[in-house]
Amino acid sequence: MIFSIEKDKITYILSTVEKFVPNKTTIPILSGIKFTAKNNNLILTATDLDMGIETSLSAEIIEEGSAVLPSKVFLEIMRKLPKGNIFFNKKEDKITVEAGEIKLSLPCFEPYDFPEIIPEKSFPLLRISNDIFKKMVKQTIFAAAEESLSRPVLTGELLEVKDGRFNIVALDGFRIAWRWEDADAKDFSIIVPGRTLSEFSKIDFEDEDKEFELHYSDNRVIFKSKAITITSRVLEGKFIDYREIVKVEPKVKVMSSTDELLESIERAYVFAKEGSKNNVVKLDIKKDVITVSSESEAGIFTENVKCKTSGEDLLVAFNAKFLIDALKSIEYPEISMDFGGEVNPLIIKPLNVENHINFLLPIRLRSEG
Amino acid sequence: MIFSIEKDKITYILSTVEKFVPNKTTIPILSGIKFTAKNNNLILTATDLDMGIETSLSAEIIEEGSAVLPSKVFLEIMRKLPKGNIFFNKKEDKITVEAGEIKLSLPCFEPYDFPEIIPEKSFPLLRISNDIFKKMVKQTIFAAAEESLSRPVLTGELLEVKDGRFNIVALDGFRIAWRWEDADAKDFSIIVPGRTLSEFSKIDFEDEDKEFELHYSDNRVIFKSKAITITSRVLEGKFIDYREIVKVEPKVKVMSSTDELLESIERAYVFAKEGSKNNVVKLDIKKDVITVSSESEAGIFTENVKCKTSGEDLLVAFNAKFLIDALKSIEYPEISMDFGGEVNPLIIKPLNVENHINFLLPIRLRSEG
Incomplete structure (x- = not known):
């Protein structure tokens, strides 16, 4: 194998590929990146077996x-x-690299044991813009469980087309984040590991890579864009019926500024996260004002946030971190909140926009609350 | 104590003061910042007993x-x-803070047990620009030992005026970094802990704080600028006679580009730091070229760097990290290097500039080298 490639071109793509190289592995060859020089292309592959990447870029193949x-x-x-330009030349178990006055000799593995990660045959599910998909992931992934031995599906996100809508849903037993877009595709439903989606959403796609096609084959999902193909196993199991759960009968409806409420809860969180207070923030909702408060050994916080309310007065408590995650995920300046009551869920949506729902369970206050 | 101050004003100064609050302390009061409202000033004090800071800013004192x-x-x-504006009001063991619709209640300590950190009397040693002093520290401090139980003075820097020159010197037994400026001051010599100088050099002084006066009193050194006073204990002991040590008889003299040599050694370091190679980089000096090389399990590196040489050919090895530190500290595009030989020191200076010397001991190569 002999080829030459421009330095900036290869370092740009390597910064994407390296994210898929496992930090720790018992299989030495997986700690490497596979280089394949073929026709006029250099193909780079990396995988930890669970997920993998294959990228292709033009190079001078000698x-x-x-x-x-x-x-x-x-x-x-x-x-x-x-x-x-950098010249690469493989001689037996070494690769020599030459760049101007610089010479390197690097040990390498033979490629034969490197696993094939892209299934030969797969069928297409959906075509979608990289940017929109990345945003949908960002707006939901925080609600996936970090770890769940008993229910591994909770560590992934549901990707589902149903009745002409593409839904992404994450939930961890305490909250649900659900984002959707119209889609011209047949119904399907798969659960993709959160880590795969998280790595995908960090990829800095080149300008010509505007969209990808989602494929499926043998318990694997494949994200095919022009130069980059990502593959991942899917999570087996059944997802909770989120559509039913998010139907909440509101006791009080609130409209407020996203940022004003977010900033107030971030301030309350400074105190709520200290000591053993489990991030509890209280919302005391009265006519057109929410009093946000928290308390711990570190001190007492209260702030009045103006808003529009309709319905009963309500005192209800939440995990401040969960409220912050939900409010940060909303990309519109105003929100509507439907509070189900002291022990019933809260639904947060961007005001007058129908593509995004956050669902949160409250924390029960003790009688002294 | 009741006062009011603008939010940006207090957070700006707090970001400097907080660096002097110890992360861990067995004396609870030291984990706090002392506020003193007096005349029209708010004085903030923090200390870990070894070093401390006192800052003064105007505020509305009620x-x-x-x-x-x-x-x-x-x-x-x-x-x-x-x-x-933020309003502070002390009531018994609580401080209430009010800012618009926000109310806080914070526990506080009584101030009586907080140590006085600025000696009442001290005598001035030197007046110097903050920017120049910060730069001198940055150009030398890397050569101080990180820890030295047997010789604590090595963890500090020598601040010395001698014969109309202000010298800053750091050394760790393998290298010396020495920077000087002309000074109109009487002779003195003190050793200041590296940590104090490091914190000082990170301070973001306001525009009116252009210079400070260095003071001394009872084993303490004081850096007095207009709004900020830093104090620190000094290190006891005798500093090595660096003036004698840096007199090197050159076997070969080299003039080169600072950045070209630095970048080459940074590349060699990628390999030198792997495995058990102790950062060894070899310089093979021949007529008008230095071949920089390193080798480890990770691979072999060689690069030819053009330069001007005069004297004998020489193969000599150094700790790549030390060479990088020295070359990075030089703020001129060209350097002159006097190599004393295989087992003798190297002197690096900016070319044609007389205010900065780096001294490095080589690593002895085994016979196979």
């Missing part, structure tokens, strides 16, 4: 071939090379 | 007094308050 390069030191030295 | 506020939560909530 001799076709492939090799696996241990990634850590390789990535570090690539970034430090001067601008210009 | 009732004079003082109190110590636990700093962690206080600083966090101050930053999150909206812009505008």
Whole structure:
């Protein structure tokens, strides 16, 4: 394998590929990135078996071939090379790299044991813009459970088309984040690990990579865009019927500024997270005002936030962190909130926008509350 | 104590003061910041007993007094308050804080047990620009030892006026960094802890604070500028006679670009720091070229760097990290290097500038080298 490629071009793509190289692995070859020089393309592959990436970029291929390069030191030295062309030449178990007055010799693995990560056959589910999908992930993923041995599906997100709508849903037993867009696709339903979606949403796609096609094959999901293909196993199991759960009978309806309420709860959280207070923030809702308060050894906080209310007065408590996550996910300046009562859920939506629902269970206050 | 102050004004100064609050302390009151409202000023004090800070800023004082506020939560909530005036009111062991619709109640300590950190009497040693002094510290402090139980003075820097020159010197037994400026002051010599100088050099002085006066009193050093006073104990002991040590008989003299050599050694360091190679980088100096090389399990690196040489050929090895530190400290585009030989020191200076010397001991190569 002999090829030449521009430094900036390879370091740009390597910064995406390296995220898919496992930090720890018992299989040494997986700590490397597979290089395949073929036709006029250089193909880079990395995987931890659960998920993987394959990218393709044009390069001057002098001799076709492939090799696996241990990634850590390789990535570090690539970034430090001067601008210009870099020549790679594989000789037995070494790769020599030349860039101007610089010569490197790096150990490499043979490529034969590197796992094939993209299924040969798969069928398409949906085509969607990278930017919109990344935003939908960002607006929901915080509500997925970080770990759940008993119910692993909770660590993923539901990707589902139903009745012409593409839904992304995350939930952890205390809250639900649900975002949707219209979609021209047949019904399907899969659960994708949160980690895969999180890595996908960090990818800095090039301008020509505006959208991807979602594919499915044998318990794997594949995100195919022009230069980058991501693959991941799906999570097995049944997702909770979120559509039923989010039907809440409101005791009080509130309209408020997203940022004013968010900032107030962030202030309350400074006190709520201290000591053993479990992040409890109280919302005391009266006619056109919410009094946000929290209390711990660190001190007492209260703030009156103006809003529009309709319905009964209500004193209700939430996990401040969960409220902050939900309010931060809303990209509109105003929200509507339907409070179900002291022990019933809260629904937060952007005001007059129908594509996003946050559902939160309250924390029960003791009688002294 | 009752006073009012603008939010941005107090958070700006608190971000400097908080650096002097110890993270861990067995004396609870030291985990706080002392507030003293007096005349038209608010004075903030923090100390870990080794070093301390006192700052003064104008405020609307309604009732004079003082109190110590636990700093962690206080600083966090101050930053999150909206812009505008904040009112502070001490009532017994609580401080109430009001900002618009926000009310806080914070526990506080009585101020009587808070140590006085600025000696009443001290005598001036030197007056110098904050910016120049901060730069001199930055250009030398990396050479101080991080820890030295046997010789604590090595963890500090020598501040010395001798024969009309102000010298700052750090050394750790393997290298010396020495920077000087002309000074119109009497001779003195003190050793200041590296941590104090490091914190000082991070302070973001306001525009009217252009210079400070260095004072001394009872084993303490005091940096007095207009709004900020820093104090620190000095380190006891004798400093090595660096003037004698840096006299090196050159076997080969080299002139090179600072950045070209630095970048090459940074690349060599990528390999030198892997495995058990102790950061060894080799410099193979021949007529007008230095071949920089390193080698470890991670691979082999070589690069030819053009330069001007005069003298013998030489193969010599250094700790790449130490070379990088020295080269980074030089603020001129070209350097002159006097190599004493395989086992003798290297002197690095900015080319044609006489205010800065870096001294480095080589690493002895085994015979196979």
